[in-house]
Amino acid sequence: MRRPRHEMPDFVREALVASGLMARYLERPPYQQNDCIGWILQAKREQTRRRRLQQMLDELARGGVYMKMSWRPR
Secondary structure, three states, X not given: OOXXXXXXXXXXXXXXXXXXXXXXXXXXXXXXXXHHHHHHHHOOOHHHHHHHHHHHHHHHHHOOEEOOEEOOOO
């Protein structure tokens, strides 16, 4: 069964552009991009969405991390 494909919301796109991390986001595999967007959007509270967005931005800035797990590009 295929996972649903999540479209990037404007607030995520704006945060990636403003932080200068869009290129790093686009370097990630499509499944990671989709998982991150889905994870952010699943949050019911705005505060939780913002916290998850910040975690994604922090991990992209640091590199080598995906959802608090060590990750290396192939």
